[in-house]
Amino acid sequence: MWTTRLRKATVEKFEPQDILPDDQPSYVASFIYVFGVLTLAALFVIIGSGLWLTTKGAIWWHSSSIGHFVNSIHLWSVELFFVFMVVHLWGKFWMAAWRGKRLMTWVTGAIAFLASVATGFTGYLIQWDFDSQWIATQAKDGLNSVGIGSFFNTLNTGQAILLHVSLLPLVVGLIVIWHVILVRRHGVVPPLDAKGIAGGAM
Amino acid sequence: MVSLAISLKGPAKFFNWGFISISIPNLIMIGLIVVLFVLALVIPFPTHESSAHAPSDEGK
Numbered sequence: 514m515w516t517t518r519l520r521k522a523t524v525e526k527f528e529p530q531d532i533l534p535d536d537q538p539s540y541v542a543s544f545i546y547v548f549g550v551l552t553l554a555a556l557f558v559i560i561g562s563g564l565w566l567t568t569k570g571a572i573w574w575h576s577s578s579i580g581h582f583v584n585s586i587h588l589w590s591v592e593l594f595f596v597f598m599v600v601h602l603w604g605k606f607w608m609a610a611w612r613g614k615r616l617m618t619w620v621t622g623a624i625a626f627l628a629s630v631a632t633g634f635t636g637y638l639i640q641w642d643f644d645s646q647w648i649a650t651q652a653k654d655g656l657n658s659v660g661i662g663s664f665f666n667t668l669n670t671g672q673a674i675l676l677h678v679s680l681l682p683l684v685v686g687l688i689v690i691w692h693v694i695l696v697r698r699h700g701v702v703p704p705l706d707a708k709g710i711a712g713g714a715m
Numbered sequence: 716m717v718s719l720a721i722s723l724k725g726p727a728k729f730f731n732w733g734f735i736s737i738s739i740p741n742l743i744m745i746g747l748i749v750v751l752f753v754l755a756l757v758i759p760f761p762t763h764e765s766s767a768h769a770p771s772d773e774g775k
Contacts, residue, residue, distance in 0.1 A: 600752050
């Protein structure tokens with residue numbers, strides 16, 4: 514049965530001690546290895562505050578003090594998310610983190626970064642102020658110039674908000690889950706000078 | 716009310732150098748991220764000897 518095959522394949526590929534390990538390799542004891550999980554922590558705050566904003570609506574976050582507060586939490590967690598993700602990206606790039614069968618980990622991380630940029634961009638479009646109108650008109654010119662203006666109309670606020678609160682968070686969420694599973698399955702990449710470790714110095 | 720050291724009213728000032736044109740707030744943010752990256756590399760991480768083990772089974 515397909516359920517049996519799926520179960521066996523899943524258990525074989527994702528052993529519990531890999532998914533939820535008790536400890537980490539010694540080389541992980543460096544602050545440069547902290548930024549992946551910091552990015553994840555910021556993402557949790559973004560999703561939580563975003564769900565709160567979604568249930569309350571634009572008038573609430575523009576006019577009430579709690580709405581302003583949650584709106585600011587959402588904005589600043591996004592700012593921190595990108596700061597942490599950029600440091601994470603630089604760290605992984607300079608240690609060639611695609612070594613040791615980790616190519617898909619690198620690729621899913623890159624896609625998560627691009628999807629996050631798109632999600633952040635649609636967030637700027639739905640601020641309901643002159644700033645968002647300016648960004649929307651500039652982006653419309655840009656998207657038209659690269660030939661995809663008929664698919665994404667940034668002047669359509671309804672399209673922007675639906676992309677921002679439904680489709681794009683789903684895409685980012687699923688890719689991030691895939692990325693984290695791959696990190697757990699293949700292990701954290703060792704430093705370039707870590708000789709004798711699979712994926713270490715070549 | 717405490718006045719801010721940086722004015723948040725009006726458009727940001729821009730740094731222009733040849734074809735490079737970037738707002739000062741964006742430039743400051745990039746500078747801060749670079750500083751954060753360097754600090755993450757050079758600041759020693761607090762560890763307990765017993766909690767870390769030698770890697771042996773990575774890169775499966």
